[in-house]
Amino acid sequence: MNDRMDVRKTHKMFINGKFARSESDRTYNWTTPDNKDSINICHASRKDFRDSVSAAKNALSGWSARTAYNRAQIIYRCAEILEGRSAQFIEELRAQGLNTEDATEEVRQTIDLLVYYAGWADKYGQLFSSVNPVAAPYFNFTVLEATGVVAIIAPQESGLLGIIAAIAPTLVGGNTCVALISQDHPLCASSLSETLHTSDVPAGVVNLLTGFRSELIEPFSTHMEVNALLYFGENNDEITQIETNAAENVKRVSICTNQDWEDKSSLSPYAILRTQESKTTWHPIGF
Amino acid sequence: MTIENPSLNLQADWSYDPAPQSIEHVTIKDSYELFIDGKFTSSKDGSYRDNINPATEKTLTKVAEAGAEDVERAVEAARQAYEGPWSKMPAAERGKFLFRIARMIQERSRELAIIESMDGGKPIRESRDIDIPLAAAHFFYYAGWSDKLDYAFPGRQAQSIGVAAQIIPWNFPLLMAAWKLAPALAAGNTLVLKPAETTPLTALILADILREAGLPPGVVNIVTGDGELGRQLVRHPGVDKIAFTGSTVVGKEIMRALAGKGKRFTLELGGKAANIIFADAAIDQAIEGIVNSIFFNQGHVCCAGSRLFVEESVAQEVTQKLRERMETLIVGDPLDKNTDIGAINSIDQLKRIQAYVEIGKQEGGELYQSNCILPDTGYWHAPTLFTNVSQSHRIVQEEIFGPVLAVQTFRTVDEVIDKANNTPYGLSGGVWTDKGAKIFKVTRNIRAGVIWANTFNKFDPVSPFGGYKESGMGREGGVEGLLPYLNLKTNTQ
Numbered sequence: 085m086n087d088r089m090d091v092r093k094t095h096k097m098f099i100n101g102k103f104a105r106s107e108s109d110r111t112y113n114w115t116t117p118d119n120k121d122s123i124n125i126c127h128a129s130r131k132d133f134r135d136s137v138s139a140a141k142n143a144l145s146g147w148s149a150r151t152a153y154n155r156a157q158i159i160y161r162c163a164e165i166l167e168g169r170s171a172q173f174i175e176e177l178r179a180q181g182l183n184t185e186d187a188t189e190e191v192r193q194t195i196d197l198l199v200y201y202a203g204w205a206d207k208y209g210q211l212f213s214s215v216n217p218v219a220a221p222y223f224n225f226t227v228l229e230a231t232g233v234v235a236i237i238a239p240q241e242s243g244l245l246g247i248i249a250a251i252a253p254t255l256v257g258g259n260t261c262v263a264l265i266s267q268d269h270p271l272c273a274s275s276l277s278e279t280l281h282t283s284d285v286p287a288g289v290v291n292l293l294t295g296f297r298s299e300l301i302e303p304f305s306t307h308m309e310v311n312a313l314l315y316f317g318e319n320n321d322e323i324t325q326i327e328t329n330a331a332e333n334v335k336r337v338s339i340c341t342n343q344d345w346e347d348k349s350s351l352s353p354y355a356i357l358r359t360q361e362s363k364t365t366w367h368p369i370g371f
Numbered sequence: 372m373t374i375e376n377p378s379l380n381l382q383a384d385w386s387y388d389p390a391p392q393s394i395e396h397v398t399i400k401d402s403y404e405l406f407i408d409g410k411f412t413s414s415k416d417g418s419y420r421d422n423i424n425p426a427t428e429k430t431l432t433k434v435a436e437a438g439a440e441d442v443e444r445a446v447e448a449a450r451q452a453y454e455g456p457w458s459k460m461p462a463a464e465r466g467k468f469l470f471r472i473a474r475m476i477q478e479r480s481r482e483l484a485i486i487e488s489m490d491g492g493k494p495i496r497e498s499r500d501i502d503i504p505l506a507a508a509h510f511f512y513y514a515g516w517s518d519k520l521d522y523a524f525p526g527r528q529a530q531s532i533g534v535a536a537q538i539i540p541w542n543f544p545l546l547m548a549a550w551k552l553a554p555a556l557a558a559g560n561t562l563v564l565k566p567a568e569t570t571p572l573t574a575l576i577l578a579d580i581l582r583e584a585g586l587p588p589g590v591v592n593i594v595t596g597d598g599e600l601g602r603q604l605v606r607h608p609g610v611d612k613i614a615f616t617g618s619t620v621v622g623k624e625i626m627r628a629l630a631g632k633g634k635r636f637t638l639e640l641g642g643k644a645a646n647i648i649f650a651d652a653a654i655d656q657a658i659e660g661i662v663n664s665i666f667f668n669q670g671h672v673c674c675a676g677s678r679l680f681v682e683e684s685v686a687q688e689v690t691q692k693l694r695e696r697m698e699t700l701i702v703g704d705p706l707d708k709n710t711d712i713g714a715i716n717s718i719d720q721l722k723r724i725q726a727y728v729e730i731g732k733q734e735g736g737e738l739y740q741s742n743c744i745l746p747d748t749g750y751w752h753a754p755t756l757f758t759n760v761s762q763s764h765r766i767v768q769e770e771i772f773g774p775v776l777a778v779q780t781f782r783t784v785d786e787v788i789d790k791a792n793n794t795p796y797g798l799s800g801g802v803w804t805d806k807g808a809k810i811f812k813v814t815r816n817i818r819a820g821v822i823w824a825n826t827f828n829k830f831d832p833v834s835p836f837g838g839y840k841e842s843g844m845g846r847e848g849g850v851e852g853l854l855p856y857l858n859l860k861t862n863t864q
Contacts, residue, residue, distance in 0.1 A: 211525060216849055218831035219508065226835050226849065232818075311840070324631030331626035333795065334619070334638070334841045349861065352526065362846055364835050365814050367824040 095270070097126045097294055098277035100139035101287025107131050112296070114270060117181035125270045128295035130303045133262065136291035137309050140233045140260040143288030148230040148258035156205035159255060161283040163198035166191070169279060173244060176271040180243050193348070194245045200351050201252040208256070208353040213362075221369045228360040230258035231336055232311030235304040237297060239316040241342060243269030247276070249345030250314050251290060253355035259312070262291040264304065270294045297322070305329035305337075312336040312359050316344070387701065390708040392495045397485045403434045403571065405441055405595060406578035408448035409588025415440040420568060420595075425492040426705050426714040426749040434571050437594035439603055445563045445592040446609040449534040452589030453561040458531065460587075462559070466517030468586055469556055473510035475580045476503065476549075483545060483573050488705040490572040491544055492714030492750070493668055495706050505830055506549035509848075512832035513553035516853060520558065523850050527859035531559030532635060533611035535856065536604040539574075540617045541567035541716050542671040542772075548574045550847045551614055552591060553832075558856035560612070563592045565604060569717045571595040605629065612636065614855060616673075619770075619796070619841050637845030637855040639673070639837055641770040642798030645791035646676030646827065647781075647813060650685045652803035656825070658692050661776070664801055664827040666700060666754050669712055670774035671720070673842075674799035676827055678767060679756075679778045680787050686780045690758060697741040697754045704746070712774060715750040724752050724773030731757045731766040736777070762793055770796070784809065788816045797839030801827045820846070 096103040105111075110127035147155075166173065170191050177187035209228050216224040234254050239246030243266055254261050265273045273294050280290050293300070305313060305326040313335050315326055323339055330337045338358045344350050402419060404411040412435075419433040437445075457465070476483065480503045487498040520529035535555050539547035544566060555562055566574040571593075578593050594600060598621070605613055605628050612635040615625055619640040629636055646664045648657050664676030681689045705713035715721040732738055736757035745751040756776040760767050767777045781787040791800060800817040802810055802824050814822045820838045823829060830836065835846040845855045 214850060216831070216833040216835075218829075218834055220829065220831070222826065222829060224831065224834050226851070231839075320631055327630035328627050331623040331630070334623065334626065334640070334844065336844055339633075352861075354527070354859065361820065361839050362835055362837075362851055363814075363820055363822065363839075364849075365822045365824060366826055366829050366834070367810070368826050 093274060095123060095125050095274050095294070096277070097128060097132065097273065098280065098290070098292040099132065099136050100291065101281065103274070103277060106295070107135070116179050121179070123271070125294050128264070128293040128300065130300070132293055133300060133303045134307070136262040136293060137233060137307055139288035139291055140262050141309050143260045143286055144230070144232060147260055147286060147289045150258075152206035152209065155256060155258065156202045158284050159198055159205065159252060160202035162279060162285065163195045163202065165279045165283050166195050166198065169275065170195075172275055173272060176275060177243060180269045180271050190242070190245050194248050197245070197249055197351065198252055201256045201356070204353055204356060205256045208356050211353060212357065216364070223367050223369050224364065226362050226364045228257070229363055231359040231361050232259060233309055234259045234261040234359050235307070235310045235313045236261050236263035237301065237304060237313070237315045237317065238263050238265055239342060239345060240266050240268055240297070242266065242345070243272045244276070246316060246345050249350070250316060250340070254314070254359050255285075255289065257356045257360050259359045260289045262293065264297065264300055265292055265294050267295070267297055301325055302329070305335070306332060308333045310335060312338070314338050314340055314358065316340045387709045391704070392485060392706045392708060394485055394489070394706065397482050399432050399486065399489070399572070402432060403575045403595070405435045405437055405445070406575065406591070406593040407441065407445045408592065409582060411578070414438055422490065422572065423569070423717070424489050425716055426489075426746075428748050428750070431489060432572070434575070434595050437596045437600055441594055442563075442600065442603045442607060445594050446534060446607055448589035448592050449561040449563050450609055452587055453533055456587040457561050457590050458559060462518035462520070465559065466514045466557065468584060469510050469514030469517065469553060471584045472580060472586070473507045473514060475584055476507040476510065476577070479576070479580065480504065480507065483576060485706070486576065487545055487573050488713065491541060491570045492705050492716050494710040494713040495708055496710070497668060502543055502546045505832070506545045509549040509553045509832040513557040516554070517557045520853065520857065523853055524857075524859050526861070528862060529558070529853070529857045530860055532856060532858055533560060534609060535560045535562050535612040535614060536607065536610040537562055537564045537614045538601045538604065538617065539564065539566055541570040542668060542673070544570040545573035545577060547616055548577055551616075554847070554852045555614070555856045556590070558853055560856050561590050563594060563604060563610070565594055565596065565601055568595070568597040602628070610634070612856070615639070622843060635855070638843035639845070639847060640798075640841060640843040641796060642673045642675070642838065642842050643678055643768065643770050643794050643796045644674055644676045644799040644801065644819065645678045645680055645817065646801035647680045647787050647791060647803065648682060648685070648689055649802070649804035649809065650682040651805045652825070653805065654685060654689060654692065657803040658689070658696050660801065660803060660825070660827045661693055662696055662700070665776040666712055666774050667828050669715055669752070671716055671772055672828065674821060674828065676799070676801050677771060677776060678791075679776055680781050680790060681778060683780045683782050690756075690778060693756065694739055697756070700741060700743065700754050702743045702745060702751060702753060712754060715752050715773065718750055720772065721750040721752060724771060724775060727766055727769070727771045727773070727775060728755060731760070731764070731775070731777070734760070734764045734766070736760045736764060736766060762790060768794065784812060788813060792816075792818050795841040798842035799823070
């Protein structure tokens, strides 16, 4: 058996429900921290991002119109699939430099996070919507709706938990997204795509890109069809660039730090509210 | 359907006697000063701006024009008040100040209404029945929140932010001041408010009310001036939060100015609302709704229903009835209780509206204006509607902020939803139909923050107001209206 050559995985991105290489055919070479392996990771272009936004935009009305119960089940299904593939993710996290214990903990925390947010899908609306007692004969109520297409610049420090902590509350709230995976920890991108693909997440609802932050921040923050942007990090030049560009179409920008995903105390429905809009409706009472 | 007498001439057949609001008990001072640290004070360089009554073009008074040094003084006073009395005061006591202010606005409501109409040109009926009572109601509503903030956002402890700068527009001067001040004060912040340069008077009378109410000096500071003053406030390092209501262009400029600064901000920007009339609507009620949606406050309303969509089968009937109704609208003296449409707020705004009407004609729109007689002096614009326009016309795309309505038709629900959403704005919308399921289908799919079904332009302090997309971010009113003025901490923080 020892002479059998192992079959290596080609690392791809996930655009519109398909496993895709960059349209530019570019890759960047990523070396494991122990310097044993060197892997080619797709190097997304601006065009890949634009294609992803189109996919996310097309998927938006369908995804946001699904029942909260259905979204909850799909996100719970992601947890189920991830649980079944734990070993694969642990292996990938180990390859990215974690010891077995930390890798196992990160995978478990990720699964639990998905279960946590799945449970919010049909509840946050009850908690944060209202019937408003206006001083006139009108029925007046406020509900939450998805902000729309969300661009995510995922935490650089984590290959799995960070990205899921960004995506899960976004999806629970009925948004669709395009996420840039950590440049330094890109190995889980493909396995994550496979997990989403087999969990009945509809095509285009989540699009995962790998590539360079420095290159993609500009299109992420300037695209006119992107309604909100979640940035994980503390680089003030990047934040300034994003917030300046966001003005062009009044994008909602959330600057998130590691505290927003690292430990369990960060779990809260307020992460869902980052990408929600409230709509108030009036109707006369009586005829 | 036939219209019995399409040439009904109400002007000739009936006329209204004047019903002027007496202005005897109102005193307008020769000059108005800045309100900083609890005192009325002239600006450092002693400059003033003439304040014009847009209905007469006469100078009403002059108002101090704040400069950079005055901004310093105001922000410093707000900081002192924040670190001093205001943050140390028990929340319930803070609330009692707001209750008291609400009551005092009610007590001086007629005076405020008259001055609002003289300063800004809006009909006395609107300032008397809408602006001023709602301003008082906002203070009354948020007063009660002061000592209940920990119930507002589950699992979080609510904390004030610090010093907020608030910049408000000229279309609802006192009401916008109340929208801004009341939730911010209830949340425990101190403030620097900048009213619009054409309409600062009622805010300065409010300052007098705040002083009489015994509000500690510096808790609210009011500086008057133009956009440059607003810029200075936005850029001031001592300001922790910016709240702005105004145009989308300026809102974007504020976002750029604040990029990378880590400062909180909320924006309530422009709109181009779709008002949708289905064939099964109660048409006569809908006509009243259309009039209210676009001619309320001379159309100087960010949430005005400036794009009318009429189902094709009733389009002729609706436009005919609308034209007839427009003929009955009384345009003129804001202080006459019969007046429906008052003066355009300023000469600049009048020119802007006139330029858009020209653009509409050049682009091939079919113009209809009511045959009202406009007064000789003052700034006036007849109620105007355009038919034969399409989605790409500038008067359909751009916010005019005047009494100009663009009418389009549609055949199916999906078509009108697409058309309604074909705009970068998303502030409000209207839908008129007798079918409940259709209401929910349409209201759910319009991307806007406030939707009126079988009504339009209704406001209430308990009802959140604010936009999707380029109409801004954040809400004013209701529980959610507290959020812009609070930091939410977890219990472990």
